[in-house]
Amino acid sequence: xxxxxxxxxxxxxxxxxxxxxxxxxxxxxxxxxxxxxxxxxxxxxxxxxxxxxxxxxxxxxxxxxxxxxxxxxxxxxxxxxxxxxxxxxxxxxxxxxxxxxxxxxxxxxxxxxxxxxxxxxxxxxxxxxxxxxxxxxxxxxxxxxxxxxxxxxxxxxxxxxxxxxxxxxxxxxxxxxxxxxxxxxxxxxxxxxxxxxxxxxxxxxxxxxxxxxxxxxxxxxxxxxxxxxxxxxxxxxxxxxxxxxxxxxxxxxxxxxxxxxxxxxxxxxxxxxxxxxxxxxxxxxxxxxxxxxxxxxxxxxxxxxxxxxxxxxxxxxxxxxxxxxxxxxxxxxxxxxxxxxxxxxxxxxxxxxx
Amino acid sequence: xxxxxxxxxxxxxxxxxxxxxxxxxxxxxxxxxxxxxxxxxxxxxxxxxxxxxxxxxxxxxxxxxxxxxxxxxxxxxxxxxxxxxxxxxxxxxxxxxxxxxxxxxxxxxxxxxxxxxxxxxxxxxxxxxxxxxxxxxxxxxxxxxxxxxxxxxxxxxxxxxxxxxxxxxxxxxxxxxxxxxxxxxxxxxxxxxxxxxxxxxxxxxxxxxxxxxxxxxxxxxxxxxxxxxxxxxxxxxxxxxxxxxxxxxxxxxxxxxxxxxxxxxxxxxxxxxxxxxxxxxxxxxxxxxxxxxxxxxxxxxxxxxxxxxxxxxxxxxxxxxxxxxxxxxxxxxxxxxxxxxxxxxxxxxxxxxx
Numbered sequence: 001x002x003x004x005x006x007x008x009x010x011x012x013x014x015x016x017x018x019x020x021x022x023x024x025x026x027x028x029x030x031x032x033x034x035x036x037x038x039x040x041x042x043x044x045x046x047x048x049x050x051x052x053x054x055x056x057x058x059x060x061x062x063x064x065x066x067x068x069x070x071x072x073x074x075x076x077x078x079x080x081x082x083x084x085x086x087x088x089x090x091x092x093x094x095x096x097x098x099x100x101x102x103x104x105x106x107x108x109x110x111x112x113x114x115x116x117x118x119x120x121x122x123x124x125x126x127x128x129x130x131x132x133x134x135x136x137x138x139x140x141x142x143x144x145x146x147x148x149x150x151x152x153x154x155x156x157x158x159x160x161x162x163x164x165x166x167x168x169x170x171x172x173x174x175x176x177x178x179x180x181x182x183x184x185x186x187x188x189x190x191x192x193x194x195x196x197x198x199x200x201x202x203x204x205x206x207x208x209x210x211x212x213x214x215x216x217x218x219x220x221x222x223x224x225x226x227x228x229x230x231x232x233x234x235x236x237x238x239x240x241x242x243x244x245x246x247x248x249x250x251x252x253x254x255x256x257x258x259x260x261x262x263x264x265x266x267x268x269x270x271x272x273x274x275x276x277x278x279x280x281x282x283x284x285x286x287x288x289x290x291x292x293x294x295x296x297x298x299x300x301x302x303x304x305x306x307x308x309x310x311x312x313x314x315x316x317x318x319x320x321x322x323x324x325x326x327x328x329x330x331x332x333x334x335x336x337x338x339x340x341x342x343x344x345x346x347x348x349x350x351x352x353x354x
Numbered sequence: 355x356x357x358x359x360x361x362x363x364x365x366x367x368x369x370x371x372x373x374x375x376x377x378x379x380x381x382x383x384x385x386x387x388x389x390x391x392x393x394x395x396x397x398x399x400x401x402x403x404x405x406x407x408x409x410x411x412x413x414x415x416x417x418x419x420x421x422x423x424x425x426x427x428x429x430x431x432x433x434x435x436x437x438x439x440x441x442x443x444x445x446x447x448x449x450x451x452x453x454x455x456x457x458x459x460x461x462x463x464x465x466x467x468x469x470x471x472x473x474x475x476x477x478x479x480x481x482x483x484x485x486x487x488x489x490x491x492x493x494x495x496x497x498x499x500x501x502x503x504x505x506x507x508x509x510x511x512x513x514x515x516x517x518x519x520x521x522x523x524x525x526x527x528x529x530x531x532x533x534x535x536x537x538x539x540x541x542x543x544x545x546x547x548x549x550x551x552x553x554x555x556x557x558x559x560x561x562x563x564x565x566x567x568x569x570x571x572x573x574x575x576x577x578x579x580x581x582x583x584x585x586x587x588x589x590x591x592x593x594x595x596x597x598x599x600x601x602x603x604x605x606x607x608x609x610x611x612x613x614x615x616x617x618x619x620x621x622x623x624x625x626x627x628x629x630x631x632x633x634x635x636x637x638x639x640x641x642x643x644x645x646x647x648x649x650x651x652x653x654x655x656x657x658x659x660x661x662x663x664x665x666x667x668x669x670x671x672x673x674x675x676x677x678x679x680x681x682x683x684x685x686x687x688x689x690x691x692x693x694x695x696x697x698x699x700x701x702x703x704x705x706x707x708x
Contacts, residue, residue: 121605122605125605246604247601247604247609247613247616247622248601248603249472249602250600250601250623250624251472251475251476251479255601256624259601259624262601262616262622263621263622267617268601268613268616268617270610270613271604
């Protein structure tokens, strides 16, 4: 619990300190030590004293507990592996709903807030069809495309994750509270911001790296030239995730950003099949029986000693696979029960009894 | 004139003979000799006797003369160089209007006959903007996108060329006769089919190779999955021309063909600037003064002796440039007065007096 307080205290530091905190965390430094060091560098008259940071963190944790909000720390096995591998993973994910929704294979669908009926229809349809195939739909609960994507996933009886630019108990936009409550039932509403944090302009671009970080691919629908969705797409590229875009009318100006992505090499999406194909999930799923046969000769499993945790860099070095190739394969191996996550972005090969 | 009769006679042979005739023409064989050989291989009871072929050809030439239709033979300097370089150039282009319109840098705009208002608007706008920049707009005079493209070029006071799947004196669709008459004034209406030939289903795919063959790039607007425009795009690729496509609604199904082209690497078009950029014509035109300075050190001019006709293969071999790179550059050199065409796909360096 001390560790959690320190991790949460890192996330109440000023934003300019976040990147250094995250780098240090990934470097293996203990949260308490990072906190001491970073708080020590702040000007003496600043409000972020160590005592204040820790008491704010404890208050946040207590507030979360009262509202059934689970803090998932970077060091826990439940922390999503995909997110753990990005350059700047949040120390803590505050989670309403089902924590396991964060670790299933996911696709982000993002786009215009002032969306046309065309964009809303496509967002809903793509989300529906992908969710029906078992993919989690990640988006930002914003007006327009984001909420249409969440609704499409729910309509298919699927799972969806909303990543907020405020604390998960501060609803923005307020009219989406009922939608968030529905998402809780079958997915999760998450944020890196301590419960009680109000939405602010500068939180949203930061939030976008979590949307892409949780996902294997980002699908952009009706993004204008300066759309926030382009930030999510850029994060996805930096994180080695696929970027796809839906084309549309070239006369309205509404699709300049999406078409720009296509010009730069994003895959074109007309239907969910295009996304599934990009993820290597086209056609019928393999039968369960075929999985294990394949696993025996799997190069990733081959380089892991059962029961011994490995970090991603070590596996990448041993297999020669980049993170972009490695991650989707690790997801599959996890679904097949061949590997399990053990926190801190590491995982372990599960001994097989057969 | 004997030569023209023989060339025309080749084009009244059955279609299955065309490719062999064209190969032989490109190989340098005389039209009369090819005609003798090919007609000799037809079954004895066929209606294409040598006498009949030549009399039909002469009748076609006479009919054309009465209607101010100019036959431009493959061996003439006026025959468009771009078309001369394709694998299967027509022996004769029957031309209403201005023959010189066939040799200026051109872009083809093709697409759906049953076009949406969106497709019609874009076709007209792109054609207008490209024609205003001095490019000739080539299309097929069909209903929908084709005629919108011709109209857009005319509205800009520009030049446009219509390639028909019938004789140029047999209007199809009939209601486009007034449009064809307008095109005659500032461009050309052409066909490889002898005047008087009625439109037939199988002429249209063949016609498409001429649309792309005359053009540096083909822009596809709203092509469905089985659109004839995709044939034009395929011809363009085979001919080493650029293929571009305008995206649109993914729910209507109207753009599957165009989106398929984008998926396969066609450039995405939102405005005329995208096309100009692809042609290397973006931004302001270079001043006339800069042209000649560039020409002095031009590798193409460097390998040509002034006044001595060269064929394209020889220039390609000498410069190491493929046809796809060579042709646009030759167009520019022609516009600059550095080279001139001398028929049969050959050209000559023009001695400079400065």
